[in-house]
Amino acid sequence: MDYGARRAALAEAFSVQGAPALLTDPVSLRYLTGVRLEPHERFVGLVLRPNREAVWVVPALEAEAVRESGLAAIVYRDGEDPVQALAQAFFGPPAALFVEKSVLSLARAEALQGRFPGLRFLDATPAVVRLRRKKDAAERERLRAAAALADAVLAEVLPAIRPGMTERAAAALLEARARERGAEGLGFPPIVLTGRRTALPHGVPGEVPIGPGLLLIDFGVVVDGYHADITRTYWLGAPDGGFFDRYRAVLSAQAAALRAIRPGAPVAEADRAARAALRAHGLDGFFIHRLGHGLGLAVHEAPSVDGGNSDRFEVGDAVTVEPGIYHPEWGGIRIEDDVVVTPEGPEILTRSPKAVEAVVLP
Numbered sequence: 161m162d163y164g165a166r167r168a169a170l171a172e173a174f175s176v177q178g179a180p181a182l183l184t185d186p187v188s189l190r191y192l193t194g195v196r197l198e199p200h201e202r203f204v205g206l207v208l209r210p211n212r213e214a215v216w217v218v219p220a221l222e223a224e225a226v227r228e229s230g231l232a233a234i235v236y237r238d239g240e241d242p243v244q245a246l247a248q249a250f251f252g253p254p255a256a257l258f259v260e261k262s263v264l265s266l267a268r269a270e271a272l273q274g275r276f277p278g279l280r281f282l283d284a285t286p287a288v289v290r291l292r293r294k295k296d297a298a299e300r301e302r303l304r305a306a307a308a309l310a311d312a313v314l315a316e317v318l319p320a321i322r323p324g325m326t327e328r329a330a331a332a333l334l335e336a337r338a339r340e341r342g343a344e345g346l347g348f349p350p351i352v353l354t355g356r357r358t359a360l361p362h363g364v365p366g367e368v369p370i371g372p373g374l375l376l377i378d379f380g381v382v383v384d385g386y387h388a389d390i391t392r393t394y395w396l397g398a399p400d401g402g403f404f405d406r407y408r409a410v411l412s413a414q415a416a417a418l419r420a421i422r423p424g425a426p427v428a429e430a431d432r433a434a435r436a437a438l439r440a441h442g443l444d445g446f447f448i449h450r451l452g453h454g455l456g457l458a459v460h461e462a463p464s465v466d467g468g469n470s471d472r473f474e475v476g477d478a479v480t481v482e483p484g485i486y487h488p489e490w491g492g493i494r495i496e497d498d499v500v501v502t503p504e505g506p507e508i509l510t511r512s513p514k515a516v517e518a519v520v521l522p
Contacts, residue, residue: 161298163229166291167192171208173287174258180250181208181258181284184268187457188260188288190385193229197222203242203268206231207249208258217246243271258284289462293454294476299386300500303455303478306388307498307509310381313337314390314512318521323372323396327352327365330377338381347380347387347459358393358491361449361484372397374491375521380459387459389480390510391496394519403493406485407516409441410493413483417451421481421499421506427469434483435467443485452480455498477501 170192174181183189183206190196192214197204202219209215216226216233219242223235236245253276259269261283273279295303317337321330331350338346353363358376375396380389393410395403416437420430431451438444450466455478463471465479477500484494495514499506513519 161194163192163194167208167214170284170287170291171210171214173291174208174284175210177256177258177282178210179256179258179282180210180254182206182246182264183208183260183284183288185260185263185288187461188263188292191292191457193226193231195226195229196385197225202238203246205242205246207246209249209251215249217242217249241271243268243275246272247275254279256280256282258282258287260285260288292456293462294474295456295478295500296476299456300476300478302384302386303388303498303500304509306381306383306386307390307511309338309341309343309383310379310388310390311510311512313341313343313381314377314379314392318377318394321352321370321375323370325370327354327357327368327370330370331365331379334377334379338379343381343383344385345382347382347389350377350379351391352377353492356488356491358493359486359488361486361492361494370396374403374493376492376494378494378496385457387455387457388498388510389455389459389496390498390512391482391484391494392512392514392519393493393495394521396521399520402490404516405441406443406490406493407519409438409443410483410485410495411514411516412441413437413447414481414495414497417481417483418499418506418508421473421479421501423473423475423501423503425473427463427465427471427473428467430465430473430481431467431469434481438483438485446485446487447483448486449484452482452496454479473501475501475503481506 205217330352334350354370358374375394378391413434417430417434420433452465454461482496486492498509
């Protein structure tokens, strides 16, 4: 990973305004330096300055952690004002400052304006998002590794899930196996739902026994910072006829969306293609969320794959493709895979079986 090149590209994007930037999102900091931090309530920031190397502003307990980045650090101790430390990173009071507006708290912003009267905030988010969106070769390899691990974990855990095991126990088993196999962590608490509870797109596993019928598993693993996110829907036992019809409809919706993903194609078109496929089966009204989301150092990032996104797919985009249908009486079905956009179209990273005959379990 060429972190210096990333910082230089971002600094160049800000150079038109001639203003420094203060980045505080831990994901952005990792992207730009390779350093993983969990600052909790303490202030941690990276200052990008025109024509100068970036500098950290960190509490003393993080000073050693940021040393590996090779960048200088301005260190403050607990009880000291981090804004006073931050002032040392600037060469004179800044008139304007790029910040990630959705990340910097109002309290921090007011403290900065109190220290630098008249300070204007500019939004760094569009430039950061644009840079992070296009995955380079090293990032794509990490995404492949994460997807392969997710597939392996699911293949190992699935035979152990039997009627009578609770949703919560199955979710715990997924997490344990992922960590045993070397995952840095999970992107979110695993979702394991049974029966009509599968109609809850983000349902929370409970002490509910898994019974014959629908079983939905949605989980993600992290490898070297990069995420995989996969969903499969199964039927335990002898399925009813309605399951086959609905499952094939969702599978066809995913296939239609994948055909719409190619460089230069409208992002919204993939979402529309999935809905059109479901409409042919009279099920589009039960598709209640976007088709997917970007994937990388964060489990949800740009681009949002929805019908209102005016962007176009680019080589290096990494997204999920996850059509689903949900009904409180018969439950839900979702199929999710991770893809990277290549010059030839989508490279599907997650490869767990999803054909109809593969998702009916004894």
